[in-house]
Amino acid sequence: DQPFERLGVHSLHLVAFARRLADDDALGAHPPGLVALRSAGTLRALADQLTMASAVDEMVPSPTQPSAILRDASRPSAIPPSMSRSGAIPRNASQMSADRPIDDDPDAAALDARAIAVIGLDCRVPGASDAATFWRLLCAGRDAVVRWPAPAGFVRAHGALAGVARFDAARFGLSPADAAALDPQQRLLLLSAWRALEDAGLAVPRRAADAGPRIGVFVAGGLSPYGLAQLQAHADDPEADPVQLDAVGALPDHLAPRLAHHLGLRGPALGVQATCAGGLAAVHQAVWALRHGLCDVALAGGVRVATPFDRPLRWRAGGPLSPSGRCRPFDAEAEGIVGGSGVGVVVLRPLDAAQAHGDPIRAVIRGIALTQDGGVGAGYRAPAADGQVDAYRAALADAGLAPSAIDVVETHGAGTPVGDAVELAALAAVYGRDPSRRAAPLVLGGVKSNLGHLDAAAGIVGLIKTALMLERAHVPPTLHHAAPRAELADLPFAVGVAGRDWPMRDAHASSPSPRRAAVTAIGLGGTNVHAVLTSPPPSLTHPASGAPALVPVSAISEAACAAAARRIGAHLARRPAALDAIAQTLQDGRRPA
Numbered sequence: 250d251q252p253f254e255r256l257g258v259h260s261l262h263l264v265a266f267a268r269r270l271a272d273d274d275a276l277g278a279h280p281p282g283l284v285a286l287r288s289a290g291t292l293r294a295l296a297d298q299l300t301m302a303s304a305v306d307e308m309v310p311s312p313t314q315p316s317a318i319l320r321d322a323s324r325p326s327a328i329p330p331s332m333s334r335s336g337a338i339p340r341n342a343s344q345m346s347a348d349r350p351i352d353d354d355p356d357a358a359a360l361d362a363r364a365i366a367v368i369g370l371d372c373r374v375p376g377a378s379d380a381a382t383f384w385r386l387l388c389a390g391r392d393a394v395v396r397w398p399a400p401a402g403f404v405r406a407h408g409a410l411a412g413v414a415r416f417d418a419a420r421f422g423l424s425p426a427d428a429a430a431l432d433p434q435q436r437l438l439l440l441s442a443w444r445a446l447e448d449a450g451l452a453v454p455r456r457a458a459d460a461g462p463r464i465g466v467f468v469a470g471g472l473s474p475y476g477l478a479q480l481q482a483h484a485d486d487p488e489a490d491p492v493q494l495d496a497v498g499a500l501p502d503h504l505a506p507r508l509a510h511h512l513g514l515r516g517p518a519l520g521v522q523a524t525c526a527g528g529l530a531a532v533h534q535a536v537w538a539l540r541h542g543l544c545d546v547a548l549a550g551g552v553r554v555a556t557p558f559d560r561p562l563r564w565r566a567g568g569p570l571s572p573s574g575r576c577r578p579f580d581a582e583a584e585g586i587v588g589g590s591g592v593g594v595v596v597l598r599p600l601d602a603a604q605a606h607g608d609p610i611r612a613v614i615r616g617i618a619l620t621q622d623g624g625v626g627a628g629y630r631a632p633a634a635d636g637q638v639d640a641y642r643a644a645l646a647d648a649g650l651a652p653s654a655i656d657v658v659e660t661h662g663a664g665t666p667v668g669d670a671v672e673l674a675a676l677a678a679v680y681g682r683d684p685s686r687r688a689a690p691l692v693l694g695g696v697k698s699n700l701g702h703l704d705a706a707a708g709i710v711g712l713i714k715t716a717l718m719l720e721r722a723h724v725p726p727t728l729h730h731a732a733p734r735a736e737l738a739d740l741p742f743a744v745g746v747a748g749r750d751w752p753m754r755d756a757h758a759s760s761p762s763p764r765r766a767a768v769t770a771i772g773l774g775g776t777n778v779h780a781v782l783t784s785p786p787p788s789l790t791h792p793a794s795g796a797p798a799l800v801p802v803s804a805i806s807e808a809a810c811a812a813a814a815r816r817i818g819a820h821l822a823r824r825p826a827a828l829d830a831i832a833q834t835l836q837d838g839r840r841p842a
Contacts, residue, residue, distance in 0.1 A: 360649045365614040366603035369449025369596030371441045375408035387725035396574045406574025408589025408701030409558035421511045432473045433554045437592040449596040450834045465516030465544035467535040469527025469551040469705040470501040516544030526772030529708025533619045550594035553704040578662030578695030581732040589701025593709035610785040612716035616648025622775030637675035640777040648781040653686040657766040659715045662695030684741035692745045698728035708770030715768045719784040722751045798832035
């Protein structure tokens, strides 16, 4: 009755055992599969499964026969749906037609009232210093992970960031000494939040008392190696202030308050700790706060800077690391994860308010759910399909959409043999139940193949990628996928190994449906987050007036002001019709430097 992990049974043991069972004719046509072995948790439970092997198919569920380890699709999710801003509870996914989105339902107006617009975004990831460069990297199919020579038995590979030490301290009122002591995670998050607000066209107030929207902050981050090094360096210094050393970044608690402090934001400022699901869990909390009126606008994001980037990491069989330093989501030769560093921030506002303010809408969050495995599975580090299934169903119910309405899922896709098997089983139980209702396979994406695993920033970067796909009607390729896992042959899924344009399903109709996608983040310890997004609604276009317009330009220094003026001039040379909109945004959406 001892848990597998206490007996030293790890993932590779289970992978090898599942393969031997598959070749054992004595177990009949339906031997227990990897997901079932992982869920057994103990030798006694495993023995019970083997006894029943001739009667049950515990492998990845087929579209018509879900696995016994997954919950019956007819049973409502155990996760209560979120309350709407009006207090109404959306219908449960089990009450919906199997294939019909309920956009034209009487509840459509209530669903629109719950929708949250992504009005600004920014990221800094391996190989890309901003969102525009990130999109080009994705479309080019670039692998941004850096690999260094390593001693035998070690891996030296990381999705490294360039220029981490660069920081505009004066922009945030910090002295050079304070900036040098500041944790890089806090520096990068400050810069990214500032740029995301500018992308949204929102003025950052000078003081908290200034008029303007109440902007909340919800961010995730991990324990800082830099902050710990600061603490260790001053451990024997009697003059060192431990409180001040904590504030420079040894604790992730300071990420959200520092953003609110330096940017003058008056909404709630909360840190979200959910390991690898942290960034998307922060979005979940931001959506909840907006729906309940706790703030007017919300910043949500995540950050991870794991310096030094080239540190050798010991590889061991059965461990999480990929010995090749490559992430291969849902590939038969998947070996494990490769680490990475990055930051991502989105600016969110209720859809109706965003439309009323004329905000640039990049994508729309229609539904989101957060669940917990609750100890189901083989151990604390082991994912469980049940919790993921609950998250998928609850998010779809929150969005008022059936699974077959979704065209693309940006997966967690960590590239580990067990993790990928569990995620595919959960996806199959919800998105793969009736392939006849799909005109095309569900496309699975995995940004970790480009960047590595960004830990607390992984989910938010996945959401930013999804928003860019919806906005630009294109699905970039997923890398390092040469030989699909065997389960994919029986599922209505396809890993997107080649970039493709993304037309609307009914593009020739008078009012075509929006593109629809979902994104997943799965945290070590059992946190699952799933969000459902749609493409932005058609924007109202106003003809250019042709009249002269005042375009104010401000910056912290003369050089920065001149550079901003050149960028604006170059943009207007390409798009002269944007003059009126740019003038209005710079007059109303920025404060003077």
